[in-house]
Structures are given as structure tokens and as C-alpha cells.
Amino acid sequence: MMLNSSLFLLLRLLLIAFATTAATWINVGLQHVPQLETAQLMEAYEVGASTICTGLKGLTQGQGKLCQLSVDHMPSVAKGAKIGVMECQHQFHDRRWNCSTVKDESVFGPVLKIASRETAFVHAITAAGVMYSISRSCRDGQLSSCGCSRGSRPKELNRDWIWGGCGDNLEYGYKFTQAFVDAKEREKKYKKHTRELGRNLMNLRNNEAGRRAVMRRSKVNCKCHGVSGSCSLITCWEQLAPFREIGDFLLDKYDGAIEVKITRRGRLSIKDPxxxxxxxxxxxxxxxxxxxxxxxxTLGSLGTQGRVCNRTSSGMDGCNLLCCGRGYNTQKSTLRERCECKFHWCCFVECKTCVKSIDIHTCK
Known part of the structure; x- marks a missing residue:
């Protein structure tokens, strides 16, 4: 007897989730990685960069080797992973899956074993975070192998303006992030037409989408120079956008994510032609x-029971959608806040304390 499609999908997800949840390099973002000063770098190599890198949990063999070659990059990698996770949690704060983390080396738990659009977003935003952090660290002189951007002059830039201020080094950030983050996917070889190969290619594509998001949202920044703001000289350089803009951009891509499948030739193709x-x-x-x-x-889902929802919203944060139709509880709460603040010369601000009652709605 043929299994119906919903039962088949459930069995497939269970098989995925029962697989061992492996450690991930993103875990570096949750660890303490000390920032090494230039003078400390030689000492670090003398005592053995391998000692530092071995202590970082979640790295694959290839990533461990890159760590030893560029141990001064690891604080920036850690910072990038952390801002990626934080941005994920911001973007999904009001959704059923809110990018919650677990207390083990997998960071996100079994949910990343499923090749879903949520997993796609995690790969993209964390890859973007590392590229962002490395690019900025180059500009700030924190890395021994890179400096300010050497990007080519934009064709549309005014010919009288000078190109070459100390910009964020997106080119170096892209190349290092590609080598480090993608190393996990490139270390193993899979047979054609296997699910493992499909997942491998999916991860690589989403890592790339994250890096491209950083480049697409970057912009040219210019500054005037001259006596009393005369702007007799204008210098321009390439600058990263605020990371929130990159997160917003990738959330739009998440909402429009495309379902694919692995072909017999070992390539990805769209499922719906x-x-x-x-x-x-x-x-x-x-x-x-x-x-x-x-x-x-088993699947890494925490559910939405007890989550705060917005009774008047028709969006994902609304009680109807967030609570999955189960209804919600309402509780009265007292809120104390500063109000009617006045500035007194000189020099202090005096405020009153206002008390108001508010309704808090939580999913059943």
C-alpha cells in the first residue's frame, strides 16, 4: 500500500532528526576567543597556534588548519558568528520558529538537520556575519594579512573626487569567509543523486547568498575636506551597510526561498518548473x-506555548498565527515608567513615575 505524501514527509523528517546532531563552527561565536594584539601574534605562533585552535570547539579539520594559518582572524570569526546568530534571533523574534539556540556545540540543535528554509537562512546570515566582521577588522588594522580596501573605483563616481579612503575590505572578507565557512562542505565527497550531496550543495549556495548580501548592501561613502567646511577635496571609499540592512535583505530572500531537488547528474534544480x-x-x-x-x-521545535503575542496584529506576531489557532491567555500587568520629564537649568532632568495597567497575551 502506498504511503500518502504527508506520512512520507513525517517519516523523512524523523529519519533526518534521529541522525546525530553534529558540532558546528558557529559555536565559535559562543566561546571566548581573546583578541590578539600584533605583538602577541608572534608569541602565539611560537607557543603553537595549534594549541589555540584545538581549544575551539566545532571546527572541522579543514577549518582547524585555516585557524592555525590565520589564528589572529579567529576573534573576528567568533564576532561574525555571534552577530549572525543575534541578527537571526532579531529577524525571527515574532515568528513560530524564533531562531532559538541550545546549550551544546550544535548551537541550534536538531532543527538544522532538516534542509528547510530556516536552515538556509542560518547558513546565509552566519556566513554574512563572518564576512562582515573580517572586512571591518581589515579596515581597523586588526589582522596581519590585510588592510584597507583596494576595491576598484566606481565608474559613476565624480571624476574630481578622490577614491581611496580607508574602506572596509570586502574582497578579502569574501575570500577568507568563502575558504573558512565553505571548508566544512568541501571536505567530503558524496555520490551523485544522493540526499547528502543535495544538502551539501544547498549549504554552499546559501553560504554564497549570505556573502553576496553583504556586497549588495555595501555603499560608497564620501567625506569633505577643506577649511571651514569648504569641501575643496572629497574622498570616497567603500563601506559596509549596517548589519540590520543585511538581515532585512536576507529575510526577504527567506520569504521567497525556492524549493529545489537533486538530479541524477548531481545538480540542483527547481522542484516546481x-x-x-x-x-x-x-x-x-x-x-x-x-x-x-x-x-x-526530536525535531528541535520548542513550540509556541507561553509566547507573548499581539492580539491586534494580523501578522506573524498576531495571536491567531503565533498561537496556531489554540487561543491565548490574557493577564493584567502593571508597568512603571518615567514620564513628564523636565530639564532644570543647570543641569539635571527631573521625571515623574507613571503607573499604567497593560494586558499581556500569551499563547495557550
Whole structure:
């Protein structure tokens, strides 16, 4: 007897989730990685960079080797992973899956074993975070092997303006992040037409989408020079956008993520031929997302019970959608806040304390 599609999907997700949840390099962002000064770098290599890198949990063999070659980059990698996780949690704060982390080396738990659009976003935002951090560290002189950007002059830039201020080094950030983050996917070889190969290619594509998001949102920044603001000289350079803009951009890509499948030739193709083929800027996924409404430790879902919702919103943060139709509880709460503040000359601010009652709605 043939299994119906929903039962088949459930069995598939269970098989995925029962697999051992492996450690991930993103875990570096949750560890303490000391910032090494230039004078300390030689000492670090003398005592053995391998000692420092061995102490970092979650690195694959290839990433460990890159760590030893560029041990001064690791604080920036850690910072990039951390801002990627924090941005993920900001972007999904009001959604059923809120990018929650667990207390082990997998960081996100079994949920990343599923090749869903949420997994696609995590790969993209953390790759973007590392590229962002490395590019900025180059500009700030924190890394021994790079400095200010040497990017080419934009064609549309005014010919009288000087190109070459100390910009963020996106080119170096891209290349190092590609080598480090993608190392995990490039260390193993998989047979054609296997799920493992499909997942491998999916991760690489989403890593690339994250890096491209950083480049697409970067902009040219210019500054005037001259006596009393005469602006007799203008210097321009390439500058990273605020990381929030990159997160917003990737969330749009998440909402429009494209479902793909692995072909017999070992390539990815769109599952629904009526859709356009994904570009390198798009996020892709292989599996439908699990049901995040109810807690399921096997699948890594915490459920939405007890989550605060917005009774008047029709969006994802609304009680109807966030609570998955189960309804919500309402509790009165007293809020104390400063109000009616006045500035007194000179020099202090005097405020009153206002008390108001508010309703807090939580999912059943």
C-alpha cells in the first residue's frame, strides 16, 4: 500500500532528526576567543597556534588548519558568528520558529538537520556575519594579512573626487569567509543523486547568498575636506551597510526561498518548473519546514506555548498565527515608567513615575 505524501514527509523528517546532531563552527561565536594584539601574534605562533585552535570547539579539520594559518582572524570569526546568530534571533523574534539556540556545540540543535528554509537562512546570515566582521577588522588594522580596501573605483563616481579612503575590505572578507565557512562542505565527497550531496550543495549556495548580501548592501561613502567646511577635496571609499540592512535583505530572500531537488547528474534544480531558476542571491531549500507550533525535542521545535503575542496584529506576531489557532491567555500587568520629564537649568532632568495597567497575551 502506498504511503500518502504527508506520512512520507513525517517519516523523512524523523529519519533526518534521529541522525546525530553534529558540532558546528558557529559555536565559535559562543566561546571566548581573546583578541590578539600584533605583538602577541608572534608569541602565539611560537607557543603553537595549534594549541589555540584545538581549544575551539566545532571546527572541522579543514577549518582547524585555516585557524592555525590565520589564528589572529579567529576573534573576528567568533564576532561574525555571534552577530549572525543575534541578527537571526532579531529577524525571527515574532515568528513560530524564533531562531532559538541550545546549550551544546550544535548551537541550534536538531532543527538544522532538516534542509528547510530556516536552515538556509542560518547558513546565509552566519556566513554574512563572518564576512562582515573580517572586512571591518581589515579596515581597523586588526589582522596581519590585510588592510584597507583596494576595491576598484566606481565608474559613476565624480571624476574630481578622490577614491581611496580607508574602506572596509570586502574582497578579502569574501575570500577568507568563502575558504573558512565553505571548508566544512568541501571536505567530503558524496555520490551523485544522493540526499547528502543535495544538502551539501544547498549549504554552499546559501553560504554564497549570505556573502553576496553583504556586497549588495555595501555603499560608497564620501567625506569633505577643506577649511571651514569648504569641501575643496572629497574622498570616497567603500563601506559596509549596517548589519540590520543585511538581515532585512536576507529575510526577504527567506520569504521567497525556492524549493529545489537533486538530479541524477548531481545538480540542483527547481522542484516546481513554473518558478524561475534561483540566482546566486537567492536562498534555496530541499525540505518543507516542520511544525513549529508544538514542542518536539526530536525535531528541535520548542513550540509556541507561553509566547507573548499581539492580539491586534494580523501578522506573524498576531495571536491567531503565533498561537496556531489554540487561543491565548490574557493577564493584567502593571508597568512603571518615567514620564513628564523636565530639564532644570543647570543641569539635571527631573521625571515623574507613571503607573499604567497593560494586558499581556500569551499563547495557550
Amino acid at each position: 513554473t518558478f524561475s531558476a534561483p540566482t546566486p542571491n537567492d536562498l534555496i531549500y530541499l525540505d518543507d519546514s516542520p511544525n513549529y507550533c508544538l514542542p518536539n525535542k
